[in-house]
Amino acid sequence: MNTPHSDGREEDARQSTLPEILAGAPPIPMPAKVAARLHDAIGAEQQKRSAAPSVSSGSQPPRHHRVDPRRRRRRDLLAGAALTLVVLVVAGVWIFAQFTNDSSDPSSQRADRASVTPSPSLEASDMAAAQRPAEAAPDAAGTGPGFPVLASGTDYRLDERLPSQVFTAIDTAPVSLADVAAAQPALAPLTDLSRLSACVAEVAPGGGVIAADFARYLGEPALLIAADDPTNSSNTILAAVGPNCNTGNADERARISVPL
Amino acid sequence: MDPVESPTDADLLRAHVAGDAYAFSELVRRHQDRLWSVAVRTLGNPDEAADAVQDALLSAFRHAASFRGDAAVGSWLHRIVVNACIDRQRAAAARPAIQLPEHASETLAEPADAIADRDNALTLEPALAALPPDQRIAVVLVDIEGYSIAEVARICSVAQGTVKSRCARGRRRLAQLIGVPENLPEDGNPVPSSSVKVVPAQPTEDRP
Numbered sequence: 001m002n003t004p005h006s007d008g009r010e011e012d013a014r015q016s017t018l019p020e021i022l023a024g025a026p027p028i029p030m031p032a033k034v035a036a037r038l039h040d041a042i043g044a045e046q047q048k049r050s051a052a053p054s055v056s057s058g059s060q061p062p063r064h065h066r067v068d069p070r071r072r073r074r075r076d077l078l079a080g081a082a083l084t085l086v087v088l089v090v091a092g093v094w095i096f097a098q099f100t101n102d103s104s105d106p107s108s109q110r111a112d113r114a115s116v117t118p119s120p121s122l123e124a125s126d127m128a129a130a131q132r133p134a135e136a137a138p139d140a141a142g143t144g145p146g147f148p149v150l151a152s153g154t155d156y157r158l159d160e161r162l163p164s165q166v167f168t169a170i171d172t173a174p175v176s177l178a179d180v181a182a183a184q185p186a187l188a189p190l191t192d193l194s195r196l197s198a199c200v201a202e203v204a205p206g207g208g209v210i211a212a213d214f215a216r217y218l219g220e221p222a223l224l225i226a227a228d229d230p231t232n233s234s235n236t237i238l239a240a241v242g243p244n245c246n247t248g249n250a251d252e253r254a255r256i257s258v259p260l
Numbered sequence: 261m262d263p264v265e266s267p268t269d270a271d272l273l274r275a276h277v278a279g280d281a282y283a284f285s286e287l288v289r290r291h292q293d294r295l296w297s298v299a300v301r302t303l304g305n306p307d308e309a310a311d312a313v314q315d316a317l318l319s320a321f322r323h324a325a326s327f328r329g330d331a332a333v334g335s336w337l338h339r340i341v342v343n344a345c346i347d348r349q350r351a352a353a354a355r356p357a358i359q360l361p362e363h364a365s366e367t368l369a370e371p372a373d374a375i376a377d378r379d380n381a382l383t384l385e386p387a388l389a390a391l392p393p394d395q396r397i398a399v400v401l402v403d404i405e406g407y408s409i410a411e412v413a414r415i416c417s418v419a420q421g422t423v424k425s426r427c428a429r430g431r432r433r434l435a436q437l438i439g440v441p442e443n444l445p446e447d448g449n450p451v452p453s454s455s456v457k458v459v460p461a462q463p464t465e466d467r468p
C-alpha cells in the first residue's frame with residue numbers, strides 16, 4: 001500500500017511515462033445515474049421476458065413459436081413480393097451494367113482507388129490498408145507501388161527517436177517515384193517500380209507495408225521500409241536498405257522490430 | 261474463508277438463460293465499471309457511452325443463449341460493448357459536427373479509489389477526449405484495455421498498420437497533452453540496442 005512515506009510514493013515522485021500511465025489507468029466507476037438507468041432497462045427487459053410465453057430451453061426466441069397461420073401466410077406473401085422486387089432490381093442493375101460496360105475504360109475501375117492515392121490529409125497507413133497486398137495495388141495511374149512513397153529527408157538513427165522519426169515521416173506528403181528519382185539520384189535504382197516492388201517483397205515478404213521513405217540512414221542514402229511484423233502483430237518492422245536492394249539481396253543496413 | 265461460494269460469471273449467464281430473473285443484473289454489476297470505462301474512454305462522451313453500454317448489455321441480455329463459452333463471459337460482454345461503441349463512433353463520424361466535451365475531467369472521471377492513480381486519471385481523461393476518435397479508440401483498446409493490434413484491426417475493420425499508425429499518433433499527441441515522455445523511460449531506451457540487427461555495410465557503386 002502506498003503511503004506518503006513508502007517506497008511506492010517515492011516511486012511516484014519520478015515522472016511516469018505515457019505507457020505507464022495508460023497501462024495503469026484505473027477503471028472509471030459508472031456514475032450512479034447511469035447505473036440506475038441501466039438496471040432499470042435490464043429490469044424492464046426482464047419483465048418483458050417474464051411476460052412472454054415460457055420457453056423451455058433459452059435457446060429459442062419466443063417469436064419462433066406458435067405463429068398464427070394467417071400471419072404466416074401474410075408474411076410469406078410479403079416475403080415473396082420482396083424477393084421478386086429484389087430479383088427485378090438486380091436484373092435491372094445487371095442489364096444497365098452490361099449496357100454501360102462498353103464505354104468504360106479498364107482504368108475507370110482503378111479510379112475508385114484514386115480516392116486512396118497519396119494525399120497529405122489521409123492517414124498513410126489507411127492508404128496502405130486499402131491497397132494491400134502492396135505489390136498488387138496500383139495507384140490512380142495504375143503504376144504506383146501500392147503503398148505511400150515518401151521522401152521525408154530524415155536521417156534515421158537506431159535510437160530512441162526512431163519510432164517518432166518514422167511516424168513523423170509518415171505525416172509528410174507522399175511523392176511520386178519520378179520525383180524521388182530526381183531528388184535522390186543515389187537511390188535511383190529503387191525508383192523503378194518493379195525494382196522497388198522486388199525490394200519491398202524481399203524485406204517484407206508478408207506484405208503489410210505501411211510506407212517506404214527515400215531518406216538516409218546514418219547519413220547515407222537509404223530507403224526506410226515500415227511494414228507489419230509477421231511474427232508479432234503488435235510490432236512494426238523498420239528496415240533501412242541500400243540502393244542495391246532487390247530480390248535475393250535486401251542490401252539491409254539495419255532492421256529492427258519495434259512495438260508501434 | 262467464505263462458506264458460501266459466489267457463482268461464477270458463467271454460472272450467472274447460464275442461470276439467466278434458464279430464466280433466473282436476477283442473474284443478469286448481478287453479472288452486469290460485476291463488470292459495469294470496466295464496461296463503462298471502455299465506453300466513456302472510446303467515445304469521449306458520457307451520454308453516448310451510457311447509450312452504448314445500455315444497448316450493448318440489452319443485446320447481450322437477449323442473446324445470452326448464443327454465448328458459446330469459448331471466451332470468458334466478461335470478455336464477451338466487453339467485446340459487445342466495444343462493438344457498440346465503434347458503431348456509435350461511426351455513426352457520429354457521419355454526422356456533420358462533433359462536439360468535444362469541454363469539462364471532460366468533471367464529467368468523465370469520478371474520484372478513483374487509489375489516490376496514487378488519481379492524478380494521472382484526472383489528466384488522462386480530458387487528454388484522451390481531445391484526441392481524434394480513431395486515435396482515441398486505438399489507444400484506449402490497445403494501451404489501456406490490452407487488446408492486440410490484430411484484434412483492434414478486426415474490430416475496427418482496418419489494417420493492422422492503420423491501428424499502429426493511429427496508436428503512434430495518439431500516443432504522441434497524448435504525451436504532449438499530458439506533458440510526459442512518450443515512450444522513453446528516464447533511464448531506459450525503448451529501442452534496446454540488443455534488439456537491433458545492424459547489417460555490416462556493403463560497398464556499393466552509388467555510395468561515395
